Amino acid sequence: MSPSWRLWGWPIVLALLTASGLVSALVSDHWGDVWSWIGLGVPVAVMAWYASGRAARKEPRPPR
């Protein structure tokens, strides 16, 4: 994995998800709304997962 992809991969994916969710509900009522819940919900879940520290416990980092 290239260093810039390692650095920016997740942020780009989450930004695209958020943007698609913000737009979809604006242009379509039923499925657009459902997609917006996914598009905004996944970033919120990712935030909660990493901030809760559960991710850190799963993969301990080797000492530097």
Added chain:
Amino acid sequence: MPSARALRTWSWLHKWSSLVCTVFMLLLCLTGLPLIFHHEIGELAGTDVSAPAMPQGTPHVSLDRVLEAARAKYPDRIVQFVSLDEEDPNIWFVTLTPTPDPTDDFRSVAVDARTGQVLAQPRFDEGFMWVMFKLHVDLFAGLAGKLFLGLMGLLLLVAIVTGVVLYAPFMRKLAFGEVRTGRSRRIRWLDLHNLLGIVTLTWAFVVGATGMINTWADLLIKYWQNDQLTHILAPYQGQSIVPAAERASVQQSFAAALAHVPGSRLSFAAFPGTAFSSPHHTTFYLKGDSPLTSRLPRPVLVDARTAQVTAAPELPWYLTALLVSQPLHFGDYGGLPMKILWALLDIATIVVLGSGLYLWLKRRAPQPLPPEAGVAVAEGAR
């Protein structure tokens, strides 16, 4: 990798753009939180107006009778706006003020569209939600307050962009989402700041930018009147606001407007001389049925004297931008789940703002932050 010099410049920009706006952004995030749920709060508090059940398709009385009923409650006021309830199109809301000028001194009368009876006189200009609303929109300082908050919004956008630039050197040696808990408390908050900041990035940028655009609403409407409406209004030059006694039936004007744009529904109507109309017209804002056209009402200017349609201009791009930016700021276009996500993202933004402030307060203890955080900078060029 940025040079040490570039890092200092970006850090300076990030620090000062955010420091100046943080207090106001915290206020906006906190007051915005209840505003996301203003509809639900209104329902729970029982301040929402409801109309009695009647057989479906019970015919509506003339709009003129509705206005009469509302005016009878406040004989010393004039009608500025009238709109149909979003949920129940059997309820008219009539807004009355002392003069046609924009003001916070307004009264609302809810009238049953089928009977012409007054249902309620809800006060939207007092109580907890009104204070939240005013603090959020203009700090009780009118246009100056709005424009000031818009400027703070612009600083927030600068803080977000510079924050993204700084994300790279601060995260170069870390995995995504890594929060170093074994080090100092400051490092833990730095990692949380970076995590929440980069994840909320798009949402915060969109809500910040659309909020800033919303602060220009009054100016954009004024510009529209000077720009597009000027040639429409040329034949009326020199005439003052049409006196109430010389006005044609509002119901007849409404019917003319609806006939002009088939298949449309009323969003709201603005009376002569008010900010959303001309001195000579009652302007009906008619919306379509699709998710997008229901957000983009088309203004239909109906001559207040003759009840004839004068024009139905296409919305200029800047008003389209304004109208589209409203739902993107309010988060009210994707049901309750979207509102809950909006609130969670708002809370995450509060944590980003708070942790940023904390990191600034602790910037020197016990050593500057970048070396302790293991920031990656290019060797050489300083």
